[in-house]
Amino acid sequence: MAAAIAAVGLLVAFLPALIGLGPVRQAIVAQVNRMYAPTTIELSGVAASWTGPVLLEGVVLRDGNGKAVVSSPSATLDRSLWDLITRRPDYGTLTLHKATVDIERRADGSIDLAEALAPILEGDDEQDDGGPETRFTLAIEAGSLSLSSPELARPISADRLEMTLHCVPAPLRWEIALANPGGQTLDVSGHYDSTAPEATEVVVSIAGSGWPLAVEQAGVIAEGVFGGEVAVRMVGESVALAGEAVLTEVSAGGPTLKGDRPAFDRVEASWDVELAGDGIAVRRLALEAPVASVGQAPDSGEGQARWRARIDLAGLARQLPNTIALREGMTLERGSADVDAIVGPTEEDGASPVVVTARLADLVARNGGRVVAMAAPVTLSARIRQREGSVVAVESAELSSSFLKAEGSGDLDRGVTLNGMLDLAALDRQLRDWVDLGEVALAGSARFGGDFKRDGENAAFTTRLAIEAQGLRIAGLTSEPISQDSARFDLIVQGPATPAGLPGGWSRVHVAARSEGLDAVVDVAPDADAFALDGRITLPRTAPGPDEPAVAPVRLAFDATYRPANDRLDLAALEVAHELGRLRGSGTIEGLSSSRVADLSGTVEPDWEQIRALIAQSTEPQATISGNPSPFRLAGPLSGDSTAAILSGIDAELGVDVTGAVVFGMSLGPAPVVVRCVKGDLQISPIDSTLNGGRVVLRPDVLLGEDGAMTLTLADGSGLDQVEITDDVSRRVLAYIAPVLREATEVNGRLSARISRLIVPIVGPASERDGGAPIDLAARVAFHQVTYGPGPMMQNILGLMGMAPRQVPKLTIDQVVDVAIADGRVYQSGLEITAAEGVALQLEGSVGLDQTLALRVGVPLSDRMLGGQEILSGVLSGTRVGLPIGGTLSRPQLDRESFRIGLRQQGGRLLSRGAAVGAGQLLRMLDDDPPPASEAGASGTDGPPPVAPSAEETLRDLGRGLLRDVIGGAGGQP
Structure with missing residues (x-):
């Protein structure tokens, strides 16, 4: 027993020394921090005794974010260990010596020092038995202060801070004395008491x-x-x-x-x-x-209080020449805004009337030698009555000017109503005399109406405002004037009301705007330190040009939260819908009012049926396309000086997953397309798919110019291999390269192509020229044993050659052709069409993307054209006559007169070659009449008559005249 008593005595004697030991001190501090979390306290040293005060070293108080709000090299608690045990819960005064206090009031109103002290100020939770209240005082001696707050342009700082904070018991009381050199002092005292019920x-x-x-x-x-x-x-x-x-x-x-x-x-x-x-x-x-004064007038009547306020507008304009942007060279010489309010006397029913009159008048300015005066004053008059304990009643209120008329009346129970008219043209005239509006011009009129009413049972209010505009026109704010025949704007604000019925805050704002095609509805509600936003916006249809179809409207819906403290928009749901599909996503936009740094992701859901209908409308009714939804993501700033600047900071990916398509008889296999933007570098994934039994490989790329232009190109290796050709492919696609395939029949064969250059402007000056974006293409197209039956154009050409369609059931193209697209036309060279053995036509020229033709066919002269006399084969061998073809793909026009002239121009050559057989023999051959049609068909060969039955006769006539001219031109030799 004696040993136990001795051990306890030793423990008591050495307890102060034990507290000063590092491990013990750290354990005590850890226990305190668990009690006051998330606030933390740091101590570098403790010295305690049973009879003297507790001395602390390296005291730091940190808030929940880890910021040191109070730091003191030393502190003294005016209680001994014995006092702390026997006088509990009176913990005395903790004095911080030369403490540094760093306080921040945040944009949401919270204060970091208050948050750090909050767990301590809650007092001793165990002291709930009716005993003595907890007592604790915090003092700062010879400290310094730095206080920052959003409304302060620079922090308040004090070289010397003396503070006493009586933390508990309630009320919380404080005395703060700040001082700086030069006699600068600021004393703040007060209390906070939340105990009153x-x-x-x-x-x-x-x-x-x-x-x-x-x-x-x-x-x-x-x-x-x-x-x-x-x-x-x-x-x-x-x-x-x-x-x-x-x-x-x-x-x-x-x-x-x-x-x-x-x-x-x-x-x-x-x-x-x-x-x-x-x-x-x-x-x-x-x-x-x-420049301003407010005060009680000495001439108030009995029982009245009269207040007057005046703003010297001329003096204010001299102080703010740029802010009050009068016309250049204009100075305001006089003018004022006056308010006169008379309160009382109290009437028999206990009501206290208030009559308010406000007037903006007597404005006179000088611009050089010209004096400008305000055409009519702006006046406001109102009479308000209130009985003690009753609601405020507006007996009358009227606002009048040259451009605005408004009046209102009512009380908060029945509702205060407001209505009026606004003449924007008159407002424009009134302002233009005084302010340089530049290119801004206003026209139109608007009528408005609204009301304010409280709900007495729920202590809430509702205010509504509706504006209807007619003939609205606002020029100068955008590249094109804002013009609306009619528009409507609605605003509803709801919230709690004070006992008097006045707004005590707000809980919901509803905004709606409707005009020609535009329909927008947005709801805003406060949510703790943020605002909840819910909206639906439909943009009107737009037409790119006068003769172009209108673009379908875009519908936007969002469910978001805006946090003003960090200027961030959290999008819980975002949907952008169009008739061709919709985009669904979510994410955040940081710095909404500045850089707008987005981090969005979601899914693109094309409406494949609508896309199919659009493709079918612009191509063929049988066109089909199918696909799947695909993901998208977007990260980076949405603001910048140019498109290139914005894209330089964007990291984005957007895909279109096409699983198959059929257009013009061309069947495309799966072809997913993914577009990526990596810090300004636009990338499109290669496309490698099947096309009509062959293969298509496209390696697209996007080039960005310094002027913001965006151009689509194709890299080396892009092209087609062994693509099967059908009637539809030849008629709708290949007709631009080989127009003779426009109405061809029974087309068979395959086609390959290698694209060496493709440039398509997408965005920028080049894409905005008249006629749309110019396409620049160079390619080599290989026709592999393409055979076809001649269409009407080819039948006419064959007729000029003396060949009936039944004689040429199939034509052949088997060669490589150079193709280019420039200035809206498709050019080709090297196309040769085999009509019969040893007989080939050469076709060159261009076809416009508008289907206009500018072609020339090299028609070979043969013995068939001159009656089938084989003796002429040697004379005519290698001779071609150019046949120009104009018109359009659907209505080609063969220039027979030019062809006739071309035949005559071959005279000399034919003469030199015909010397071997004799001119007379040639003439006799040509003079022989062709057999009658009945005899020609006697062989039993069935088939349709030639498209141009007179072509052979025309050629014979040309031949006769040609040879006679040639022989005659040779000196009249027989």
Whole structure:
């Protein structure tokens, strides 16, 4: 027993020393951090005794994000170990010596120091037995402060900070004294009490002397030196504001002011205002500034309070010449905005009337020697009544100007209504005298109506506004004027109401806009520190050109959350729908108001039936296509100076999974297409598939120009191999290379092609020229034993050759042809068509993509053309006559007159060759009449008559005249 007592005694004696040991200290700190998580506390050293205060070293308080909000090299707790045991739960005062305090108020209103102290300020949860309350005070001695907040242009800093924070028991009380060299002081005191069951109370008092302030709101940075006192007291929904303050050395700047730097030597203000649920009480309100004043008028009547406010517009314009953008060279010489409000006297029914009159008038400006005055003033008048404990009633309200007329009335129970008219053309005329609108021009009119009403049972309100515009035209804001015969805009705002019926916040905003083809509906609701967005937008049909069909509308639907603190849009669901398919996805867009960095992914779901119908409409009714949905992803910024700049930061992939297609008799196998963009490099996956029993290989590429142009090309190795040719393929496709295949029959054979160059502008100046994007193509096309029956065009050509269709049942093409597309035409050279053994036609020229023909056929002269006299074979061998062909693919026109002239031009050559047989013999041959048609058919050969039955006779006549001319031209030799 003695040993046990001795051991306990030793433990008690050495306990302070044990606490100072590293492992023990770390264990204690770990236990404390578990109690106060996520707040953490750090200690580098502890010294404790049974009779003296506890000394701490290296004290750091970190918030849940790990940021050090308070750091102190040393601290003292004015309690001994014995006190902590016997006087619990009174933990005394912890004084931090030379502490550095770094406080940040975030955009969502949260404060990191408050979050770090929150677990500590909750007190001792075990102290719920009615015993003494927990007590603890935190003090800072000779510290320093840095306070940052979104509304501060630069942090508030103090070289010296003295603070006492009475953490528990409630209420939370504080006294803060800040000081900087030069006599700058700022004292802040107050308390926060949430124990009252009826309402939380917050009281703050601020007293300053020579304290510099810099605040930033809406792109305006205002600076000044504060001196005076300010008091704020909030109890529930009631707010009382009082104070007297002087701001000196006041100046402002920022992007909103467009380079203006207004400055004022002194601004004085005093106020005593209370905003309660049943109204507003103004006991004192005064403001004196160089360009504005507010104060109570001395001529108020008995039982009345009269308040006047004035803004010196001329003085304000001198301070803000760029922000108030008057016409160049114009100066505002006088003008003011005046508000006059008379409150009371109280009427017999206890109502307190308020009559408000506002007027913008007496505007006079000078532009050189020209004086400009406002045509008509803008006036607002309203009469409001309120009985104690009742709702506010607007007996009348009217707004009048040369371009706007509006009036309203009602009360919050029955509803306050508003309606009026706006003349945009009159507004344009009014503004144009004063402001340089540039190319902006307004026209049209609009009528509007709305109401505001509260729901007394649910303490909520609803306000609605509807605007209907007629003949709306706004030019100068976009490349093309915004013009709408009619348009409608609807706005609904709902939210909680104060006991007086005034808005106490908002819970939903509904916006709808409708015009010619445009239909948009968006709902917005607050969601903690974010806004929930739900919308549906249908864009109108658009026509690329006057004679081009309108593009189907695009429908957009989204379910998203916008977080202002980090300017991020979270898209839970995004759907873009078109008649050809839809895109479904989700993701985020960071920096929505700036760089708009997207991270989206989802699925592309083509409507293959609609795509098939579109292809069938533009090609042939039997066309088919099928496929599957495919994934897409997009990551990178969506903003930039140009398309190339945007694409340089994009990492994206989009696929179209075609499983098969049939067009013009061409059957395409599976051909998935995947387009990738990797930091500005556009890549298209190679296509390797089957086509009509052959193979098609395409290696597409996309080139980006510095001017933002985008061009599609094909790399080496692209082409076709052994593709089977059908009647449809020849009629719809190959007719542009070999027009004789347009109406050909029984086409058989195969085709191969190698593409050496293909350039198709997609985006950029080249693709926007009249006539559409010019295509540049060079290829070699190989016809493999292609045979076909002659169509009408070929039958006419054969007729000129003296060959009836029944004599040439099949024609053959078996060679390589050079093909090019340029300036909207398909050029070919080297095409030769075999009509019979030793008889081949040569075809060259071009076919326009609009199907116009510019061809020339080299027709060989043969003995068949001159009665079948074999003796002429040697004379005519190798002789060709050019036959021009114009018109279109569907209506070709053979130029017989040019052909006739061509025959005559062969005279000399025929004469030199005909010397061997004698001219007389040739003439006798030509003079022989052909056998009658009945005799010609007596051989029993069946077949249709020639398409051009007079062709042979024409040739005979030409031949006779030709030889006679030649012989005569040779000196009249017999």
